Amino acid sequence: MSIDILMPALSPTMEEGTLSKWLVKEGDKVESGDLIAEIETDKATMEVEAIDEGVIGKILVDEGQESIKVNVPIAILLLEGEELTDLTNKVEEEIIEKKSIDKKIIDDKILEDNIVKVSKPTFKSEIKEKILDIIKDRIFITPLAKRIAKQRDIDLNSLLGSGPNGRILKVDVENYNNNKNVKNLNKTSIDNFELVKNSAMRKTIADRLVKSKNEAPHFYLSLDCNIDELLKIRSALNSKAKEQYKISVNDMIIKASSAALMKVPRANASWENENTKYFHTTDISVAVAIEGGLITPIIKDVQSKGLLQISEDMKNLADKAKNGKLLPEDYIGGSFSISNLGMYGIKEFSAVINPPQGCILAVGAGEKRPTVINEQIIIATIMTVTLSCDHRVVDGAVGAELLSEFKNFIENPSLMLL
Amino acid sequence: MTKNDYDLIVIGGGPGGYVAAIKASQLGMSVALVEDKHLGGICLNWGCIPTKALLRASEIRHMLDNVSEFGFTVSDIKMDINNITKRSRKVAAQLSEGISHLLKKNKVFVYEGFGNLEKGSIDSKTIMIKTKTETISKKAKNVIIATGARSRNLPFISSDGVNVWDYKTAMTPPKLPSSLIIIGSGAIGMEFASFYNDLGVDVTVVEALPSILPNEDEDISKIVDNNFKKRGVVIKTNATLKSVEILNKSVSAEISVNGKVEKINAEKLILAIGIVPNTENLGLDNYNVNFDKGHILTNEWMETDEKGIYAIGDVTAGPWLAHKASHEGILCVEKIAGHKDLIPIDKTSIPGCTYCRPQVASIGLTEKNAKFQNLNIKVGKFPFVGNGKAIALGDSEGMIKTIFNKDTGELIGAHMVGPEVTELIQGFSIAKKLETTEQELMHTIFPHPTLSESMHESVLDAYNQAIHY
Numbered sequence: 001m002s003i004d005i006l007m008p009a010l011s012p013t014m015e016e017g018t019l020s021k022w023l024v025k026e027g028d029k030v031e032s033g034d035l036i037a038e039i040e041t042d043k044a045t046m047e048v049e050a051i052d053e054g055v056i057g058k059i060l061v062d063e064g065q066e067s068i069k070v071n072v073p074i075a076i077l078l079l080e081g082e083e084l085t086d087l088t089n090k091v092e093e094e095i096i097e098k099k100s101i102d103k104k105i106i107d108d109k110i111l112e113d114n115i116v117k118v119s120k121p122t123f124k125s126e127i128k129e130k131i132l133d134i135i136k137d138r139i140f141i142t143p144l145a146k147r148i149a150k151q152r153d154i155d156l157n158s159l160l161g162s163g164p165n166g167r168i169l170k171v172d173v174e175n176y177n178n179n180k181n182v183k184n185l186n187k188t189s190i191d192n193f194e195l196v197k198n199s200a201m202r203k204t205i206a207d208r209l210v211k212s213k214n215e216a217p218h219f220y221l222s223l224d225c226n227i228d229e230l231l232k233i234r235s236a237l238n239s240k241a242k243e244q245y246k247i248s249v250n251d252m253i254i255k256a257s258s259a260a261l262m263k264v265p266r267a268n269a270s271w272e273n274e275n276t277k278y279f280h281t282t283d284i285s286v287a288v289a290i291e292g293g294l295i296t297p298i299i300k301d302v303q304s305k306g307l308l309q310i311s312e313d314m315k316n317l318a319d320k321a322k323n324g325k326l327l328p329e330d331y332i333g334g335s336f337s338i339s340n341l342g343m344y345g346i347k348e349f350s351a352v353i354n355p356p357q358g359c360i361l362a363v364g365a366g367e368k369r370p371t372v373i374n375e376q377i378i379i380a381t382i383m384t385v386t387l388s389c390d391h392r393v394v395d396g397a398v399g400a401e402l403l404s405e406f407k408n409f410i411e412n413p414s415l416m417l418l
Numbered sequence: 419m420t421k422n423d424y425d426l427i428v429i430g431g432g433p434g435g436y437v438a439a440i441k442a443s444q445l446g447m448s449v450a451l452v453e454d455k456h457l458g459g460i461c462l463n464w465g466c467i468p469t470k471a472l473l474r475a476s477e478i479r480h481m482l483d484n485v486s487e488f489g490f491t492v493s494d495i496k497m498d499i500n501n502i503t504k505r506s507r508k509v510a511a512q513l514s515e516g517i518s519h520l521l522k523k524n525k526v527f528v529y530e531g532f533g534n535l536e537k538g539s540i541d542s543k544t545i546m547i548k549t550k551t552e553t554i555s556k557k558a559k560n561v562i563i564a565t566g567a568r569s570r571n572l573p574f575i576s577s578d579g580v581n582v583w584d585y586k587t588a589m590t591p592p593k594l595p596s597s598l599i600i601i602g603s604g605a606i607g608m609e610f611a612s613f614y615n616d617l618g619v620d621v622t623v624v625e626a627l628p629s630i631l632p633n634e635d636e637d638i639s640k641i642v643d644n645n646f647k648k649r650g651v652v653i654k655t656n657a658t659l660k661s662v663e664i665l666n667k668s669v670s671a672e673i674s675v676n677g678k679v680e681k682i683n684a685e686k687l688i689l690a691i692g693i694v695p696n697t698e699n700l701g702l703d704n705y706n707v708n709f710d711k712g713h714i715l716t717n718e719w720m721e722t723d724e725k726g727i728y729a730i731g732d733v734t735a736g737p738w739l740a741h742k743a744s745h746e747g748i749l750c751v752e753k754i755a756g757h758k759d760l761i762p763i764d765k766t767s768i769p770g771c772t773y774c775r776p777q778v779a780s781i782g783l784t785e786k787n788a789k790f791q792n793l794n795i796k797v798g799k800f801p802f803v804g805n806g807k808a809i810a811l812g813d814s815e816g817m818i819k820t821i822f823n824k825d826t827g828e829l830i831g832a833h834m835v836g837p838e839v840t841e842l843i844q845g846f847s848i849a850k851k852l853e854t855t856e857q858e859l860m861h862t863i864f865p866h867p868t869l870s871e872s873m874h875e876s877v878l879d880a881y882n883q884a885i886h887y
Contacts, residue, residue: 142853144828151826162759170828170853 002082003052004073010039010046011329017041018066019074028056030077037074045272054079141168148173155324160197201293212355216271216390220350223387223403225410226373226380227366233413237307249383250286250340251311252413253363258282258302259416260405261336267402268335270356271393277356285334285354286314288321295321296354298334342366348384358393359402362386383410424448426754427545427558429533429700432459433740434731435564436517438747439526445755449526450556452533452547457517459566461740463510464586469609471506472589473773476616480775487812497617499594506589529554535561535701540725546701560726560754563700563714564747567693567732575662575689581669582662583688585610595619595685599671601659603630605772607690608642612774615651622652622682624673629655631772635784635833637799637819642835645776645815654682662687695733702727710735718762720750728754742768766830767850771840776816779843781850782831785821794824796856798880800872802836804887807867813837818876820846827855832873842870856881 007017021038024030030050037048057078061068068074139156141149145168149156154176161168175197198206230252237247261268261282268279282303285296297317299310320326337354342365351362366383373380385406389399409416424447428439431453439451456463485492521528531549538544543561547554569584571577577584583591588610598614600607603625615621623630623646629639630646630653646653660672660679669687673680695713705724708715713736714722714729721728728750731743745763752760772778788795801817802808808816816836823830832846849859856877864874871886878884 143855143858144826144853147855148826162761164759 002057002079003054003077005036005048005050005075005077006071007068007074008039008046008048009070010041011332012327013329014041014070016067016069019061019063019068020045022059022063023047024056026056026059030054030056050077052077052079054082057082139168140166142170145170145173149176158199160199199292201295205293208355209352212353216353216355217392218350218353218388219391219396219399221387221389221396221399221403222348223385223407224369224371225383225385225407226371227383227410228381230410230413231366231381245308245311247307247311248314249342249366250338250363251307251314252416253340253361253410254284254286254299254302254310254314254338255305255307255416256406256409256413257284257336257338257361259409260402262303263405264398264402266398267359267389267394269358269393270335271358271390272356276393279335282336283334285331285337285357286317287337287339287351288318290321290324295326295331296334296337297321297326297330337361338363342383348386350386351388353388353390355390358390359399360388361406362388421557422542422559423556424450424527424558426450426560426562426751427452427533427543427556428562428564429545430459430564430566430696430731430733431457431517431528432564432566432731432743433461434566434743434747435459435562436521436526437744438562438564438730438751440520440524441748442751442754443524443526445751447751447755450529450558451521451526452529452531452545454530454532456514457521457528458510458514459740461743462513462517464589466740467513468506468510468589469606469613470773471509472502472613473609473775475502475505476613477775480616484812499591499617502617503590529556532699534699535704535727537704543726560728562720562747562750563697563702563722563727563729563733564731564743565696565700565733566743567695567738569689570692570694571689572659572691575659577689581664581686583686585688585690588688591686597668597684597686598622599624599669599682599684599687600690601671601687602690602692603632603653603655604690604692605631605770607688608772608774608778610688610690611646611651615646615649616775620650620652620684622654622684624657624659624671624682625653625655626658627655631778633770634772634778634780635819635831636786637817638778638780638833638835641816642774642776642778693732693738697733719753719760720746721753737765737768737770739768739770767847769843769847771843773840776813776836777839778835779839780831780833781843781846782829783821784831784833785819788821788830793830795830796822796824796880798822798876798878798884800875800879800884800887802869802872804875805867805869805872807869807871808837810867811837811869818842818872820873820876820880822856822877822880827857829854829856829859832876836869836872838869842873845870845873 010017018040019037020040023038024036030036031053032050034050035047036050039046039048054077057076059075061074140161141156142163148170149159152173154173156168159168159172159176162172163169227249230249234247234249234252265278268282270277281301283298283300284302285298287294287296297320299313299317302310317330320330334354334357337357337360339351339360340363341349342363345365348364349362351360353360362385364384366381368379369382370377371380371382387399387403426442426447426449428435428449429452431451435451435453436457439449442449461467479497482492482495529547529549531547534546534548536544536546541559542557545556545558545561547556575582577587579587585606594617597620599622600611601624603623607623608631611621611623625632629636630643631639643653654673654675657673657675660674663670668683668685670681670683671687673682697709697712697714705727707722707724707727714733716722716729716734720730720734730746730750732738749760749763766782769779769781785797798820799817802814805814808814816839819833820829821831822828829846829849832843834843859877862874864871875884875886879887
């Protein structure tokens, strides 16, 4: 029986995507795990792997075809000994039937109604995909460890397994608690240090940052911004808030970054090896410190959002981040990053680029400094910002242009209204 | 830097040493094994294996005595102890030869002799190997001491091979004695008691502690105690040996039972009071190797305080069991080879077996130890009399006891006495290793009719769900 290769969902909310590139052609032999195509959405590009081994019998969508709905067949895989000939007609019929079923609205009842229409192979592949999803997310843990973790309310994702193939054992769950205890009772510890196992998040952060520093040639641009005007507008806005909202300086920095990026779209880009990707929207990743690490949730389409919406989004995302409730789509992607350490009184710093993005803006504290304005030394609130750029994506002049646009928006906030 | 002859030299060819040597060779090390006499060690030549051959004979004797139950009449049964021991020796010889082939196949060079460590460096240890004809000096980066142990004597009495026997004489008696005193009721003492009792010898077992098989769960000990007494074995517990007098054709032992001194007589006496590690004449004092009660101290990877010198098996801390030695050998060699993600031995997960009749097998904590550790427990018990297969076999004495942590459902102990329980215990070993809870054990399908169903029922009983009891 042949197997349909379906358009995969790259995120829980993805409905459609673009088949940017075929990596195989009809008649190619593939093995399970071979890359067969590249799928692109507005958020990410991902490679699609073959799930079974066989021969690519027919490619059903052309390279570059856009708006392919999730779970629509994109190719047919022939298993050993199968011929394409008989299949073709049957397959085309099936596609038409399947297209009529919008995956998103299939709940159990609707599925039942359509059951006659959906042919068997579809079910098989759907089930297979579901199984693969489960395996991908599967946590290997012994029954005893699982039970103890549940009793102690320990998140299984935060455990590292010391058993075969990383299987989580009872001792790992117990050590998790011990570590916690040691943390709380530091003074009772005999050693003058404490070994804390690196969580999956720590390791991901480490991998990504090392990758960034190794691969992306960083250069840095710094600038002082006078934020007196911005602070004035902020307090004017907040004075009208009646406790309904509270716009932060950071919200305004997010907006200013977006406005600057829209003016200098060449800086709103990411490195994709073969291509440089220039974004049409400004999806701003904002670094949020959380227990045991940090994460960069994304405020999407900032260019079309007002300060109020940005402020609300930021608040929601920060809450979700702190409670570990972010969905992958909340933090995967983004076109530009901001890291703000101003609240700690940091004067200035340079941040590590969040790959594959081209730039990250490091924001320092706004502080009163003597400044020369109109040949006079006066006291103004100055905020130093440093832009880290990946030179593969953004050249010095482009980065400088972006930063000066940013300064312009920050110092003349009313321009953001335009 | 000195050039080494070998990556690893293993001193001692018992179940710890030869397994370590083979494993090391399989992992690509150049390995030599130093063994004076018996490849396979005590276990294979003078322990586990030959005693199992003897116990098979006494088991057959027991069956012959009871064939009428199965509808047979047998008359004129003759027994020759020399033929029984001859078979036992043959079994041991066959296996020892097998080890020799295995070592050869795995390219382990075997030196027949004794190894003695001379002063060396971290990267190179010199071992003087004294064979029958010469003394050879060989250098190795790592050394594993796997020299095992010997039976313990008392200050006032040592085995003489004539009237006072150690395990060796007990395994090859020139003739069957009419009566026998066995000092010590551990696995070795109880196996000999069972063997000689089944062959018709009057046996008295003397145990210093309050119960026989003192390491086993009390419920299990009690069942064995009853069984032995029923068979006519005299059991003296809380009894310490004060002195032994060798008479003309018998042995007289003075024992103190609960403080009262009494004299018991028998033709022969077996000392089965434990072991002494073989740590002498190894040159260990040339290195920073430390001891605890005579046994070599190691870390969890079997490395001594001296880098590059390892110790496994009976020379180290207990339990002194062949399978523990082998496992330590593998673990230690994998550590030397730089393997990652190794897991140290959990001593509560080493099963122990005694092959007396009825057999005894256990793993993990006894009920008493669990309570001593203040664990909140659930206990399940299932007697073999409720098991169809056991009744069909005509061997339904005994029971299976399981102990769970009430809070977590962890299987913390399993204790068995009865038919073939030494073959059953591995089921609970696997369960423990995989960290199952009662749920997985309850949901496991045990084949019917088998003795193993009693394991299932015992688990069910711990949660008041037993079906057949």
